[in-house]
Amino acid sequence: MADFVIVGAGECGARAAFALREKGFDGTITLIGSETHLPYERPPLSKEALVAGAGPKLVADAERYAAAGIAVLSGRTVLEIDRAGRRVRLDDGTALPYDKLLLATGARPRTLPGMACGGRIAALRSHDDATRIRAHLVEGSHVAILGGGFIGLELAASACTLGASVTLIEGLPRVLSRGVPAEIAAIIASRHAAEGVEVLCGAKVAGIAERPGEVRLTLEDGRIVAASLLVVGIGAVPNTELAEAAGLAVDNGIAVDGLLCTSDPDILAAGDCTSYPLPLYGDRRVRLESWRNAQEQGQLAAANMLGGGEAHCAVPWFWSDQYDMTLQIAGLADGAAATVRRDLGEGAFLLFHLDAEGRLIAASGIGKGNAVARDIRLAEMLIAARRHPDPAALAAPETRLKTLLAA
């Protein structure tokens, strides 16, 4: 009987474990994770769960793991991969043999040089981080958020909702400069401003000092921001050390091929920790930090651990919720030669991004609730089908995108 081991009990590792059983694998499955909770969903940590102070939203409860015969080792960290002996060594001194190994180690928050989290400085990745941050988000408190990316902005919206006042500091000239069109980022920034968030773009931090009862940031222009908590949201770094120490290829993430295989055919990697070639974008190597990618790659890794030989050919997809607005993005917009706007009413709109040949390569949309969801989904299918849709049809809200797909 084969032994399959999964390192990293997050979204990706958990989905892979269940997918192995769904695909009929009858050997042992051991899912090992450093965190003490069962695998849970991270997106709510900066959104509704943070506002509600809810417990972790589990991917599956303990009974489902038991019923599927998946052994979950929580609070255990894998320290080493012994490729020659096909074993992983854990922090409790035990060693587990594997026939196939999946690395789904995810990512961790990037930290400021020389500045660890602790005290009044926090980052947001885990449920425990969220619990710690939430304790500071009370009526009348003041939080400083460093970084105008998705996590910083979602946290700002949640903090505002809880009655805290927020200063958000972004070093670049605008928020969401990575992957989000300026037109949409501007709407998000102005909504935050309208809700009372102080958004400081193009602001560089000169110094950070913790004092009794507060943390103080000095900006390069001399301004001082005093807050009860500083949350650093300046991106994530992939957890590649384990792979690197085992001699596996690493290139902005554990480097895998289209089948999610590392440079060792018995070791696969998936989710936030990997970089891989995207066939729809000329096999450009990317590392995506997205929930659906973690799920899809987990499922694909399971199929390929069983020798399925399926290649990854998905369209990147991401969403973010802030206040009552949802943003969704499908595809990768960089390299777009033209943009077409489609207005859906009540302020909701989509931007379609076309390359020089008129091929649809990405679509971004924002609106209240799920106003843009259906069109983004159809855009995703058009992208996957490498279509060159008529820009005039894309721009006309009365043209149903479904008809373009059928065309």
Added chain:
Amino acid sequence: MSDTWIEVCAADEIDEEDVIRFDHAGRTFAIYRSPEDTYHATDGLCTHEKIHLADGLVMDHIIECPKHNGRFDYKTGEAKGAPVCVDLRTYPVKVEGGTVFIGL
């Protein structure tokens, strides 16, 4: 089973391969018209998070949730995999004289 038939809408108010939201007595439902021109009804909210499925996309006999793309077979209510794992409840539907009714 003693269904009470509640009037929903005119049959042609739902496009083929599409869905509408129907609220009744404090509950919310999703009413579908399939590509084969049959009508179906399920609970209106996704079982992952409470999101209105009527904002989602109908492709063939699948409704896809607008929030995180969870998929259900709207004819049987079956959840078709991650992130949804709990099935949707379905309800009987009939079309009489060009009007759609849901059995509650």
